[in-house]
Amino acid sequence: MPAVVTTSASAPTPASRPVPAFGLALAVFAAAVVATKLVPRSITGSHPWVAQGCQQGLMVLVAVGAMIASGRPLAAFGFRRAKIEWPLALAGVLFGAVATDITLLLGLPGMRTVASRYNFPTLVLWVWIVSSVAEEIFCRGWFQSLAAGWDSDPRAARVATVWSAALFGSLHLVLLIAGIDLASFAIILVSVTALGYVCAVARARSGSLVPAIAAHVGFNIGGFLGGLAYAIAYRITTGHLPFAR
Numbered sequence: 001m002p003a004v005v006t007t008s009a010s011a012p013t014p015a016s017r018p019v020p021a022f023g024l025a026l027a028v029f030a031a032a033v034v035a036t037k038l039v040p041r042s043i044t045g046s047h048p049w050v051a052q053g054c055q056q057g058l059m060v061l062v063a064v065g066a067m068i069a070s071g072r073p074l075a076a077f078g079f080r081r082a083k084i085e086w087p088l089a090l091a092g093v094l095f096g097a098v099a100t101d102i103t104l105l106l107g108l109p110g111m112r113t114v115a116s117r118y119n120f121p122t123l124v125l126w127v128w129i130v131s132s133v134a135e136e137i138f139c140r141g142w143f144q145s146l147a148a149g150w151d152s153d154p155r156a157a158r159v160a161t162v163w164s165a166a167l168f169g170s171l172h173l174v175l176l177i178a179g180i181d182l183a184s185f186a187i188i189l190v191s192v193t194a195l196g197y198v199c200a201v202a203r204a205r206s207g208s209l210v211p212a213i214a215a216h217v218g219f220n221i222g223g224f225l226g227g228l229a230y231a232i233a234y235r236i237t238t239g240h241l242p243f244a245r
Contacts, residue, residue, distance in 0.1 A: 016149035016156035018163040025143045025167055032058040033174060048117040049126040056134035063142035072150070077141045082208030085215075091198050092215035096222025097229070099191035104230045104242065108184045111223075114175075132216035139168050139196065140203040140212045148204075161200035168196030195219045 036055040043050050067077045103110035115123060148160035172192050175185055195216065202211035234242045 016147065016151075016153060016159065018147040018159060021143060021146040022163055022167060024146075025138070026170060028059060028062050029138075029171055032056075032062075049122055052126055052131065056131060056138075059138045060134050063138045066142055066146075076150075077145050078137075078203055078207065078209035078212070079141070080208045080210075082206040082210045085202050085206065085211040088198050088202045088211060089214040089218045092195055092218035093222035093225070095191050095195050095198070096219035096224075097226030098222075099187055100223045100226035101230050103184055103187055104227065106183065108187070109181055110184045111180070111188070113179050128217055128220040132213055132220060135168070135171065136199060136203075136209050136213045136216055139164055139171070140199055141209050143167055144200060144203055157204050161197060161204050164200035164203075165193050165196035168199070169193030192219075 032055045035058055036051050039051055039054055067074060100110065115127075118127065144160050144164040147163045148157045169189055169192055172189060175188060180188070199212040199215050202215050203209060205211070231242055234240075
């Protein structure tokens with residue numbers, strides 16, 4: 001009798017399972033948030049970046065650990081060189097600027113309460129750069145690869161981009177306990193979910209985290225530029241700065 005070769009039994013290939021992957025990623029995120037609460041408030045109160053660094057550091061640690069444990073090369077998770085996709089990066093800038101300007105035009109506090117805890121250099125370092133890199137490693141590097149499976153199915157990859165955007169939006173639900181008003185939160189949630197989709201598409205197209213990180217950083221820069229443009233326009237039209245007393 002001819003031998004029957006069954007490669008799937010000897011080398012199983014994980015299939016696309018976005019729902020369990022989504023639940024796992026949310027569980028890791030929730031655990032990181034809870035662990036961060038163990039940091040003394042005397043430290044996080046004066047240095048808010050400590051809490052952020054602990055939370056996102058734990059997320060990245062779990063994500064990279066899972067990547068290594070999978071036995072696949074890190075390049076398969078997006079750790080490879082690629083050119084920045086400027087249309088997608090500029091879309092990130094646009095989303096950030098529009099979200100900020102809508103918030104300001106409606107007279108909403110937005111992220112001012114959270115951002116006021118940082119001076120400008122730490123805002124650039126921890127929010128624009130560190131946060132962007134950490135969240136992209138977690139959402140686009142680990143989760144999106146896990147959700148898509150390892151069989152390079154185009155349909156699974158497209159489905160994974162949607163779930164990746166949903167996960168990114170879900171990570172920002174924590175803003176509800178950070179003192180953000182509901183109207184501002186709704187605008188932020190829509191804008192960051194849209195950003196998540198742009199970053200997911202950039203990751204899927206290039207196979208690299210570089211374009212996704214560029215779009216993410218662009219969103220943060222766009223938020224700043226949108227606020228700056230609003231302040232200049234407000235000054236020109238009214239003669240004083242917005243929110244000045």
